Amino acid sequence: MRWSSYSRIGREATTGQHNGRCGLARNRRVSGMTITLGAHVDQTDPIAEAEARGADHVQFFLGDPQGYKGPEIRYHGGAEGLRKDAEAAGIGLYVHAPYIVNVATTNNRIRIPSRKLLQQHVDAAAEIGARGLIVHGGHVNKSDDPAVGFDNWRKAVEATDLKLPVLIENTAGGDNAMTRQLERIEGVWAAIEEASGHEQVGFCLDTCHAWASGIDLATVVEQVIRITGRIDLVHANDSRDAAGSGADRHTSLGQGRIDADLLAGVIHEAGAPVVCETPGGPEEHRADFEWIREHG
Numbered sequence: 001m002r003w004s005s006y007s008r009i010g011r012e013a014t015t016g017q018h019n020g021r022c023g024l025a026r027n028r029r030v031s032g033m034t035i036t037l038g039a040h041v042d043q044t045d046p047i048a049e050a051e052a053r054g055a056d057h058v059q060f061f062l063g064d065p066q067g068y069k070g071p072e073i074r075y076h077g078g079a080e081g082l083r084k085d086a087e088a089a090g091i092g093l094y095v096h097a098p099y100i101v102n103v104a105t106t107n108n109r110i111r112i113p114s115r116k117l118l119q120q121h122v123d124a125a126a127e128i129g130a131r132g133l134i135v136h137g138g139h140v141n142k143s144d145d146p147a148v149g150f151d152n153w154r155k156a157v158e159a160t161d162l163k164l165p166v167l168i169e170n171t172a173g174g175d176n177a178m179t180r181q182l183e184r185i186e187g188v189w190a191a192i193e194e195a196s197g198h199e200q201v202g203f204c205l206d207t208c209h210a211w212a213s214g215i216d217l218a219t220v221v222e223q224v225i226r227i228t229g230r231i232d233l234v235h236a237n238d239s240r241d242a243a244g245s246g247a248d249r250h251t252s253l254g255q256g257r258i259d260a261d262l263l264a265g266v267i268h269e270a271g272a273p274v275v276c277e278t279p280g281g282p283e284e285h286r287a288d289f290e291w292i293r294e295h296g
């Protein structure tokens with residue numbers, strides 16, 4: 001994922017895109033079912049970001065998405081203030097764990113700090129009252145048996161005090177990835193189902209990643225539910241690249257390479273809250289939400 005538009009998101013949110021629409025557009029009905037919409041936003045003031053977009057919920061990082069430094073709350077009211085203000089505003093919060101978290105790897109120097117970082121993010125996300133913590137499936141090294149990675153996931157679930165749902169996300173590329181192909185997702189799930197606390201592990205389906213990974217979008221929802229029994233969140237993103245390319249470049253809905261009907265089908269069939277991790281700020285994200293409503 002590329003977040004080159006970050007600083008712009010922050011500026012727009014504080015310079016008047018906040019036109020008092022908070023709440024008006026929530027809980028829309030699409031095709032007879034309620035779908036809730038949100039976006040990935042800057043972490044400084046997630047509530048203002050949500051209101052600028054008329055979003056039901058928002059997703060953000062806590063601190064540096066590329067660093068081991070641990071979570072950081074940048075909201076002016078701190079963790080407690082964010083929890084209370086989000087609750088009062090009726091806005092759901094989701095936290096995306098840093099990209100470097102890789103609890104599957106056989107490399108101790110990555111797996112051990114990854115587990116620590118996972119627990120720290122679980123704790124911080126629980127403190128702000130988040131609905132879930134999204135974490136990528138990770139990967140093993142080239143010569144490793146994927147089964148070792150599956151078992152490392154089991155151990156990570158065992159070792160972590162899951163104070164809120166941890167949603168494992170499918171990823172776009174890499175031959176050694178844990179959640180790129182359906183068979184691997186199956187392997188991860190079979191392993192973690194053995195772990196105590198596994199009821200708190202859910203699934204986040206990213207449409208761009210599924211497309212780029214080569215999974216058939218026409219059947220991905222039923223396949224994932226067959227394997228995991230649940231989809232807790234959808235990352236609704238179009239892709240700048242071809243199916244099966246393995247590339248992870250998100251773009252605005254309707255502006256990428258994914259067939260519109262396929263993309264809309266996944267978003268609506270999954271029956272889960274939706275987060276757009278698409279480029280731009282409030283205006284672009286409102287257009288993404290509109291696209292989803294129009295393609296009900």
Ligand SMILES: [Zn+2]
Pocket residue numbers: 169206235277
């Ligand atoms: Zn994603």
